[in-house]
Amino acid sequence: MFDFKSILVLAITILYALTIHEFFHAWTANKLGDPTAKMQGRLTLNPIAHLDPVGTICFIVAHFGWGKPVPVNPNYFKHPRRDDVLVSAAGPISNFVSAFFFGLIFQISYKFTGDNSYLINDIRNLLLMAIQINLLLAIFNFIPLYPLDGSHIMKGFLPRNMLPKYENVCRYSPFILLGLILLGNFANIPILSYIILPPMIFFFKIFAGI
Secondary structure (H helix, E strand, O other), X not given: OOOHHXXXXXXXXXXXXXXXXXXXXXXXXXHOOOOHHHHOOOOOOOHHHHOOHHHHHHHHHHOOOOOOOOOOOHHHOOOHHHHHHHHHHHHHHHHHHHHHHHHHHHHHHHHHOOOOOHHHHHHHHHHHHHHHXXXXXXXXXXXXXXXXXXXXHHHHHOOHHHHHHXXXXXXXXXXXXXXXXXXXXXXXXXXXXXXXXXXXXXHHHHHHOO
């Protein structure tokens, strides 16, 4: 049965999570001296600028997704390896922080507000969904498979002599990632779920106080 309210809540939370994620990539890069994203109109909270059609569809269908990658030019950075890690980590961290604040609002509403009207319950459901989606996006992007943020973070911490081998693996990472998504959705082998769900449930319980 088509549930318009559930679809609307999911759409709002996905748009927020993707937008804040990509915005903080762009914001951090700009702060560290790279104006590329700003010049291309990505230093904005307008969700349309950050939506990737395939990533958004995957988010809705497969429950794993991504936004349009923010363009970064490491040549602008004073410390390219370190700054690339900071820019890459900024997106997932913004989602973790968002999940924490949505959880704080939910707990305040649940513990200190006696109002159980339909409107308040709808807002609480929206907050719970926002916690879940932000945690999902954060943890998913920390996976060290290109083009996810985790691959850039991994490059920043690997010894330089191991980078060529890891970059060779990165050439095939998009196919590995797609294969994992397809295995979970069509072959009922949810490898990604085994990776993502345990930390997601752990942080959800802490943030939501459930």
